[in-house]
Amino acid sequence: MGQYRGLADIYDYLVAGVDFEGWIDYVEDILKRFSCKPCTVLDLACGTGNTIIPFARRGYKAYGLDLSAEMIEQARTKTRQEGLHIEFTVKDIREFAMSEPVGLVTCFHDGLNYIIREEDIAKVFCCVCSCLAPDGLFIFDLNAVSWIGATADGPVVIEEPDLTIIYETVHNREDGLWSVALTGFVREGELFRRFKETHCERGYAPELIKGLLSAAGFETLGVYDAFTFNDVHQRSRRHFYVARKSYECR
Structure with a gap:
């Protein structure tokens, strides 16, 4: 089974426990820091909408892209329930285009760590550069290489009355890869539905990411320890990147 199919219903x-409104508060602090006032936001790898719905609540014109049709369906349901309008599209973020420029592009919660080849990261960055307004910002996060490498191998079990999830984690530290084989059992009436998925992430060093951004036509404005404006350090779990189109590409 592909990623985020069986998991979509329980994601x-x-x-x-994640404060997604707090994430968007932080993004708006970044926007103020760089005097950026976008009206439109495109969220890549938007999943069930947790990091784009708060933008719509705040009055932004909002778009969301994700490869998983099941996750997008969850996002659409939540959006309808709140009476919001967000244009969701099932699309590979390595090959997308927009009909009009957007003022802010985001990709959060490990979305880019799931892109495990450098050349595919470069494709994402080129697509973003093509759709971003001249003075717009590209803000995204990545799990740090050190954090991915430090997580323990072996099984983890989550047991609740209506679901059980078993994670089997394996590292390839030489390549910076972290693979999780996931087996889930979700109650449906008197029975449990079983599903299996494999998730793989790769950690990327900041210098590599900044080089790929530059090659795609971006200027890196900052790389921060998550939810602060401090420089990243060895204990940083998550890095936030802020980039703007270079003057040559505007």
């Missing part, structure tokens, strides 16, 4: 339960 929001698993991330219930």
Whole structure:
């Protein structure tokens, strides 16, 4: 089974403790820091909409892209329930285009760590550069190489009355890869539905990412320890990047 198919129905339960409104508060602090006032936001790898719905609540014109049709369906349902309008599209973020420029492009919660080849990261960056307004910003996060390498191998079990999830984690530290084989059992009436997925992430060093951004036509404005404006350090778990089109590409 592909990624985020069987998991889509329970994903929001698993991330219930994440303060996504706080994430967008931080993004708006970044926008103020760089005097950027976008009206439109495109969220890549938007999943069930947790990092684009808060933008729509705040009055932005919002778009979301994700490769998983199941995750997009969850996002559409949540959006309808709140009476919001967000244009969601099932699309590979390595090959997309927009009909009009957008003022802000985001990709959060490990979305780019799932792109495990440098050349594919470069494709994403080129697509973003093509759709971004001249003074717009590209803001995204990546799990740090050191954090991915430090997580323990072996099984982890989550047991709840209506679901059980078993994670089997394997590292390839030489290549910076982190693979998780996931088996889930979700209650449906008197029975449990079983699903299996494999998720793989890669960590990227900041210098490599800045080089790929530059090659795609971006100027890197900052790389921050998550939710601060401090420089990244060895204990940083998550890095936030802020980039703007270079003057030559505007």
